[in-house]
Amino acid sequence: MDTQTLDIPIPKNETEDVMNEGSLRPITSHSTKRYENRTLVETFAMEISPGLFTTSQEPEPEYLAPLWSAHVHPEGQLYFFREGPLRVVTEAYLYHVETFETVCGWIARIEHLLADMKILISEDIELFVEFKGQDCAYYFVDHATSAQFWLEKSDTEKLDLPYVASTSQLKIVIEELYWVHVEHFPMHLHALPIQKLEEIIMIFSHGLCDQMTSRVSTFNYSASDCKVFLDLLRGCRDSMNNGHTTWIIARLWSIIDHNKCLTFYGQEHSRLSRNQYVLWDPEQKHRWVSMIMAYSTFNTSERHRARLDDVFVDHMVYVDRWAQLVSDCLKQWKASKSGAFAGLALHIPFLVLNSPWPPLLIVSSALLSSTLGSSILLDHAYEPMESLSATDAMNYLESIQSSIFNFQCTAFAFSLPKALLLWGYLILLVNYLLLVTNYRGSGMAAGVAGLALLVVLVLYGTTSTTFRASWSNGMSLFCRGSNVSSIQIV
Incomplete structure (x- = not known):
C-alpha cells in the first residue's frame, strides 16, 4: 500500500463519534501489551469422561463467529485472526462474548474510517487491535511492502521510536516493526517468500566471515552464534509452510533491521567498526x-x-x-x-624478626x-x-x-x-629492605634494591609497548646518527 495515505487526516466527525465511547490511538508492534500480562490463571479440578480426546469422542470446540479462527503462537500465546476484506489479528480473548462484541464494534468503526478516507484495502493489508478499557490501540501492516502504517500523521517521538537520520533509515525502522508483527502472529500466515530466507542466510554468512576476519565487526552475533543460526536457517528451506519457520525468519529479520538502525546502514555516515563514534563526541573530559x-x-x-x-x-x-x-x-x-x-x-617473618619500622608494616x-x-x-x-x-x-x-x-x-x-x-x-619491599639493612648492612640492602629495580625495568621493557616504541625510536636515531658520522669520516 502506498504510504502516502498515512498523511490523510481522520475526519473530525468520525473522531468525535469514536471519542464518545473511547479513543482510537496508534501504537507500534514494539509497544503492545503482549509481554505485560500479569493476570493470574485460575485452575480447578475437571472431570475426565471415558474416551475423552479419542477420535470417537472429541470435546466440543469453543464457538467463534464465521471468518474468525484461533491460533497459538510457538511461545504459547493464543491469538485470533479474521479472514475477510480487512484481515484482522488480536490477542483479545474472543471466547468472551462481551470482548468479541467490543472487538467487532471497533473493527466496524475502523472500516468506516477507511471508507470515508477512500483508502483501498488489499488482501496484503492486516489490522492489529488491542484494548485497554474503552480505548482501542491499533496499527496496520502491509505484507507486500513489509511496512507498518497508521491512519493519521504521527512522528517517531510520539510512537516511541528511535530518532533517525533520513527517510531511508525510517524505512528500516518501519520494516523492523513489520517483522516484529510477523514474529508475534506467524501461525495464520502463508509461507514467506523463499527470497527472504535466502537473503538472511547470506546476511549471516557475511556476518560469520566478518566476525572471523575482524576484531571490530559491527555484526551483532559472534562467529560461533552465526554458525548455529546458519545451520538453523538452512534447515528451514524444506518447511517454509510451517508457522514456526515463519517465526524464526521474522525474529532474525527484526534483529537484523534493528542492528542496521544502530549502525546507520546505508546512511552518509555509517558505522563501519564497533569502536567508531557517529553520534557522540568521544573527547575525554577532565x-x-x-x-x-x-x-x-x-x-x-x-x-x-x-x-x-x-x-x-x-x-x-x-x-x-x-x-x-x-x-x-x-x-x-x-x-x-x-x-x-x-x-x-x-x-610472617616479621612476626619472628622485629620490624625496623612497624608503621610501614601496618601500612603494607x-x-x-x-x-x-x-x-x-x-x-x-x-x-x-x-x-x-x-x-x-x-x-x-x-x-x-x-x-x-x-x-x-x-x-x-x-x-x-x-x-x-x-x-x-611496594611497601612490603621497603620493609624487607629495612630489615636487610638492619641485619646485613646498607650495602646488601642497596644490592637487593638494585636487583629488584633491574627486574622491574626488564619486565616493564618486555611488556610495555610504549617503552619498546621509545626504545626502538631511540635506537633508530642512534643508528642514523652513526651512519651519517661514518659517511662524513669517509
Whole structure:
C-alpha cells in the first residue's frame, strides 16, 4: 500500500463519534501489551469422561463467529485472526462474548474510517487491535511492502521510536516493526517468500566471515552464534509452510533491521567498526583526573577506562564484548585476591624478626587486606553481570556513567584491587629492605634494591609497548646518527 495515505487526516466527525465511547490511538508492534500480562490463571479440578480426546469422542470446540479462527503462537500465546476484506489479528480473548462484541464494534468503526478516507484495502493489508478499557490501540501492516502504517500523521517521538537520520533509515525502522508483527502472529500466515530466507542466510554468512576476519565487526552475533543460526536457517528451506519457520525468519529479520538502525546502514555516515563514534563526541573530559588516577594506580585505571569507553561506543553494547570485559575483570580480581593472600603470608617473618619500622608494616598489611576486601566485593557485585543481555548491560552502563567524569570513577574502582596490591607489595619491599639493612648492612640492602629495580625495568621493557616504541625510536636515531658520522669520516 502506498504510504502516502498515512498523511490523510481522520475526519473530525468520525473522531468525535469514536471519542464518545473511547479513543482510537496508534501504537507500534514494539509497544503492545503482549509481554505485560500479569493476570493470574485460575485452575480447578475437571472431570475426565471415558474416551475423552479419542477420535470417537472429541470435546466440543469453543464457538467463534464465521471468518474468525484461533491460533497459538510457538511461545504459547493464543491469538485470533479474521479472514475477510480487512484481515484482522488480536490477542483479545474472543471466547468472551462481551470482548468479541467490543472487538467487532471497533473493527466496524475502523472500516468506516477507511471508507470515508477512500483508502483501498488489499488482501496484503492486516489490522492489529488491542484494548485497554474503552480505548482501542491499533496499527496496520502491509505484507507486500513489509511496512507498518497508521491512519493519521504521527512522528517517531510520539510512537516511541528511535530518532533517525533520513527517510531511508525510517524505512528500516518501519520494516523492523513489520517483522516484529510477523514474529508475534506467524501461525495464520502463508509461507514467506523463499527470497527472504535466502537473503538472511547470506546476511549471516557475511556476518560469520566478518566476525572471523575482524576484531571490530559491527555484526551483532559472534562467529560461533552465526554458525548455529546458519545451520538453523538452512534447515528451514524444506518447511517454509510451517508457522514456526515463519517465526524464526521474522525474529532474525527484526534483529537484523534493528542492528542496521544502530549502525546507520546505508546512511552518509555509517558505522563501519564497533569502536567508531557517529553520534557522540568521544573527547575525554577532565584529563587531569585520569592522569592522577593513572599514576596512583600504575596506569591500571586508564586501561579499564579505555575498555569501558570501547564497550559503550555511542551508548551501544555488544553482548560478547561486555561478557569479555566482565570476564577479564573477574580474572584480574581473582589474581589480585591470590596475590593479597601471598603478600600477607610474606609478613610472617616479621612476626619472628622485629620490624625496623612497624608503621610501614601496618601500612603494607592494610593495603593487602584492602586488596582482598575490594576483590571480594567487586567479584560479588559483577559475577552475575557476566551473563547480562545487551539491553541490560546498556542500561547498567548508562546508570553508572557520570555526566562529568564519564567512566573515570568506575575505572578507578575496577583498578583498586590491583593498585592496592602493587602498593602493598611496594611497601612490603621497603620493609624487607629495612630489615636487610638492619641485619646485613646498607650495602646488601642497596644490592637487593638494585636487583629488584633491574627486574622491574626488564619486565616493564618486555611488556610495555610504549617503552619498546621509545626504545626502538631511540635506537633508530642512534643508528642514523652513526651512519651519517661514518659517511662524513669517509
